[in-house]
Amino acid sequence: MSFWSQFGLQEGITAIGMEVQGLYDYGMLILVLVFSFVSYSMFKVLVSSFSSRVCLESQWLEVVWTVVPFGLLLALGLPSIKLLYMMDEVDIPEVTVKVIGHQWYWSYEYMDFRGGQYSYDSYMVRDSSLEEGNYRLLEVDNRCVVSCLLQMRVLVTSEDVVHSWAVPSASVKVDGVPGRINQVGLCFLYPGVFYGQCSELCGVNHSFMPICVEAVSGKVFGDWIVDSHNGDVNVSGGSGGDGGYCSMVLSAIRYVVWGTLKVIGFLVGYYSES
Numbered sequence: 398m399s400f401w402s403q404f405g406l407q408e409g410i411t412a413i414g415m416e417v418q419g420l421y422d423y424g425m426l427i428l429v430l431v432f433s434f435v436s437y438s439m440f441k442v443l444v445s446s447f448s449s450r451v452c453l454e455s456q457w458l459e460v461v462w463t464v465v466p467f468g469l470l471l472a473l474g475l476p477s478i479k480l481l482y483m484m485d486e487v488d489i490p491e492v493t494v495k496v497i498g499h500q501w502y503w504s505y506e507y508m509d510f511r512g513g514q515y516s517y518d519s520y521m522v523r524d525s526s527l528e529e530g531n532y533r534l535l536e537v538d539n540r541c542v543v544s545c546l547l548q549m550r551v552l553v554t555s556e557d558v559v560h561s562w563a564v565p566s567a568s569v570k571v572d573g574v575p576g577r578i579n580q581v582g583l584c585f586l587y588p589g590v591f592y593g594q595c596s597e598l599c600g601v602n603h604s605f606m607p608i609c610v611e612a613v614s615g616k617v618f619g620d621w622i623v624d625s626h627n628g629d630v631n632v633s634g635g636s637g638g639d640g641g642y643c644s645m646v647l648s649a650i651r652y653v654v655w656g657t658l659k660v661i662g663f664l665v666g667y668y669s670e671s
């Protein structure tokens with residue numbers, strides 16, 4: 398998160414976040430070099446006698462001051478385009494989290510787990526309910542839990558107006574547009590709690606729908622998602638509205654019984670014919 402008197406970006410904690418931070422530092426380096434050179438040149442011009450023996454009609458000088466800025470623009474643009482393509486690529490995600498914006502809270506849905514899905518709402522914690530060490534206007538009651546070192550896909554959409562799911566440390570800012578789904582890849586490199594805020598003016602309580610992402614290890618994440626499914630709280634099963642885990646066990650039993658009956662039926666038919 399941001400701290401007082403902080404220069405530059407927040408520390409990147411995803412693979413893309415670190416790349417973005419690197420590009421920012423690299424861009425700043427070029428910017429400072431250009432700014433220093435221009436300042437020095439202007440200073441020299443100001444203190445000069447405004448006469449020149451060698452600069453007039455100098456073809457070489459014109460070539461240089463055309464080619465060098467062109468090269469600098471390329472040096473800035475090419476890494477930026479490469480990074481844009483890297484950010485757009487979500488290859489073989491292992492976990493999918495669907496983020497839905499509402500006026501004025503977020504809800505999270507975890508899919509791909511045991512044939513079911515787990516969803517909950519995430520509201521800001523009010524000032525009166527804050528605990529020691531909590532950040533005002535940033536803390537939420539249910540955090541978005543993600544796993545470290547796991548390629549995750551975040552699908553962002555909205556149910557009413559345009560919102561924007563933004564986590565600066567992960568270099569993520571995705572618009573949640575009603576009727577559309579935008580996706581972004583996330584791969585957290587180490588555990589921690591990271592904060593963001595809705596970044597699209599979405600109504601009177603726009604400032605009061607923060608985002609709090611808790612990155613945990615893969616084992617903790619696995620235990621949490623299994624516990625959440627078994628706890629049967631806020632759970633909607635993928636098939637039939639039962640708890641995701643229970644429905645999966647029931648359907649497995651059904652498949653085994655049904656399969657055994659089919660095999661017995663086939664064998665009986667085969668031997669009775671022969």
Ligand SMILES: [Cu+2]
Pocket residue numbers: 498559560561595596597598599603606
């Ligand atoms: Cu919003």
